[in-house]
Amino acid sequence: MNGRSPSLGTRRLARGAILGVTAVGVVGIAAIGAVIALGVLAVGALAHATLRLARGTRAGAGATDAVIDGEYRVIRDGDGSAAHRLRRLPQV
Numbered sequence: 595m596n597g598r599s600p601s602l603g604t605r606r607l608a609r610g611a612i613l614g615v616t617a618v619g620v621v622g623i624a625a626i627g628a629v630i631a632l633g634v635l636a637v638g639a640l641a642h643a644t645l646r647l648a649r650g651t652r653a654g655a656g657a658t659d660a661v662i663d664g665e666y667r668v669i670r671d672g673d674g675s676a677a678h679r680l681r682r683l684p685q686v
Contacts, residue, residue: 600608
């Protein structure tokens with residue numbers, strides 16, 4: 595080398611290469627993280643379905659019977675009339 599600094603074109607080329615490699619690395623790391631997250635979600639969904647099957651309940655079973663704390667349920671009169679009344683469900 596003759597003591598001169600690299601030319602401006604060489605610096606730009608090196609800077610562009612470094613930025614390009616960095617951008618590809620960041621996108622690659624993000625893609626790997628997304629794949630890992632999807633894998634964790636898939637494993638969780640599979641475990642949830644397996645536990646549901648082990649307990650013997652279906653996904654739709656009990657959907658109308660599920661009671662949330664503080665919920666009201668419509669009670670029909672026994673004589674078949676259209677009259678409805680709301681009854682506060684017992685708090686457990």
